Amino acid sequence: MRTSRTDLSRRQAPAGVDPGRIRLRRAGRIAAGAWALALLVVPTAAPRALDASIRTPVQVPAQVPVADKGYRSAKDALRAGVREYNAGDKQGAARALEYAAGQGHALALWKLGRMYAEGDGVPHDDLKAFEFFSRIADASTDDGPDPQNSAVLGSAFTALGTYFLEGIKGSYVRPNPERAYDMFNYAASYYGDPNAQYNLARLYLDGTGVESDPRQAARWFNLAAEKGHHPAQALLGDMLVNGLGGIPIQRVKGLMWLSLAREGAESRKDDWIVGLYDKNWAAANDDDRAEAQTQLQTVGSIKRRR
Numbered sequence: 001m002r003t004s005r006t007d008l009s010r011r012q013a014p015a016g017v018d019p020g021r022i023r024l025r026r027a028g029r030i031a032a033g034a035w036a037l038a039l040l041v042v043p044t045a046a047p048r049a050l051d052a053s054i055r056t057p058v059q060v061p062a063q064v065p066v067a068d069k070g071y072r073s074a075k076d077a078l079r080a081g082v083r084e085y086n087a088g089d090k091q092g093a094a095r096a097l098e099y100a101a102g103q104g105h106a107l108a109l110w111k112l113g114r115m116y117a118e119g120d121g122v123p124h125d126d127l128k129a130f131e132f133f134s135r136i137a138d139a140s141t142d143d144g145p146d147p148q149n150s151a152v153l154g155s156a157f158t159a160l161g162t163y164f165l166e167g168i169k170g171s172y173v174r175p176n177p178e179r180a181y182d183m184f185n186y187a188a189s190y191y192g193d194p195n196a197q198y199n200l201a202r203l204y205l206d207g208t209g210v211e212s213d214p215r216q217a218a219r220w221f222n223l224a225a226e227k228g229h230h231p232a233q234a235l236l237g238d239m240l241v242n243g244l245g246g247i248p249i250q251r252v253k254g255l256m257w258l259s260l261a262r263e264g265a266e267s268r269k270d271d272w273i274v275g276l277y278d279k280n281w282a283a284a285n286d287d288d289r290a291e292a293q294t295q296l297q298t299v300g301s302i303k304r305r306r
Contacts, residue, residue: 074103090121154191177209214245256290
C-alpha cells in the first residue's frame with residue numbers, strides 16, 4: 001500500500017485528512033483561455049517562505065463554498081472556475097474549483113490552496129490550504145516529473161516545507177524542521193523549483209533541520225539565482241563578496257549578483273535587498289564595481305523573471 005508523503009506531519013489527524021500548504025502571490029487577471037496554463041508558471045519571488053515580513057495573508061470575509069455537482073467533468077468545472085475568477089466572482093470560482101478538486105484535478109487543488117492560504121475570496125484557512133496542497137503531493141509519483149504539472153507539483157512540495165517549518169497554530173501540524181528539509185529538498189532536486197532551492201539554501205545557511213553547510217547553501221542559492229530569484233541573488237552575492245561561511249571570496253561576481261537583485265527589488269518588502277546591495281557596493285573599490293558592471297551587461301542569458 002502506498003504511503004502518504006505527509007504522514008510524518010500528522011498528530012491524530014481526523015480520518016481522511018491529507019496535509020499540504022503554500023503562500024504564493026495572487027496571480028493577476030489573465031485572459032480566461034490562458035489562465036490554466038499561466039498558473040503553471042509559479043512566480044519565483046512568491047513563497048519566500050523564510051521571509052516573515054511578507055507572510056501575512058490578506059483575509060477576506062466570505063462563506064465557505066459548497067461544490068456544485070452540475071459539471072460534466074473536472075475540466076469543465078475548471079474552465080468554469082477560470083471564467084468566474086476572472087469575472088471577479090471568486091466564491092463562484094471556488095465552488096467550481098471544489099468540484100474539479102474533488103475529482104483530483106491538480107491545478108484546481110493548487111488554486112484552491114492558494115485562495116485559502118491568502119484569504120482570496122474565501123475565508124483564510126491555513127489548515128484547509130495545507131490539506132489541498134498535500135493532496136497534490138500525495139498523488140504525485142516518482143516516475144518522472146509530469147511536464148504539464150511539474151510547476152504545480154514543485155510548488156506544492158515547497159508549500160509543505162513552509163508549513164512543516166512553522167507548523168499551523170491550533171492544529172495537528174506541528175513545526176518539524178527535518179520534514180521541512182525533506183520537502184524543500186524534494187521540490188528543489190526533483191522539480192527544480194527556485195523557491196524550494198532558495199528555502200533549502202536558507203536551511204543550510206542557518207543550520208535549520210540540517211547540519212549547517214555554507215557551501216551547500218551557496219550551491220542552492222546559485223541555482224535559484226540563475227532562474228532570476230532575487231532574494232537568492234542577494235544572499236549569494238553577499239556570501240561571495242564577504243566569503244561568508246568560509247566560501248572563496250569572489251567580490252566581482254558577488255557584486256554582479258547583488259546588482260541583479262537590486263534591479264529586481266520591489267517596493268518596501270525588498271528593502272533588505274536594497275540595504276544589502278548598498279552596504280556591499282559602498283565597501284567595494286572602484287575597480288571591482290566597474291568590473292561588476294561589465295559582467296552585469298553580459299548576463300543576458302540569465303532570466304530576470306519573478
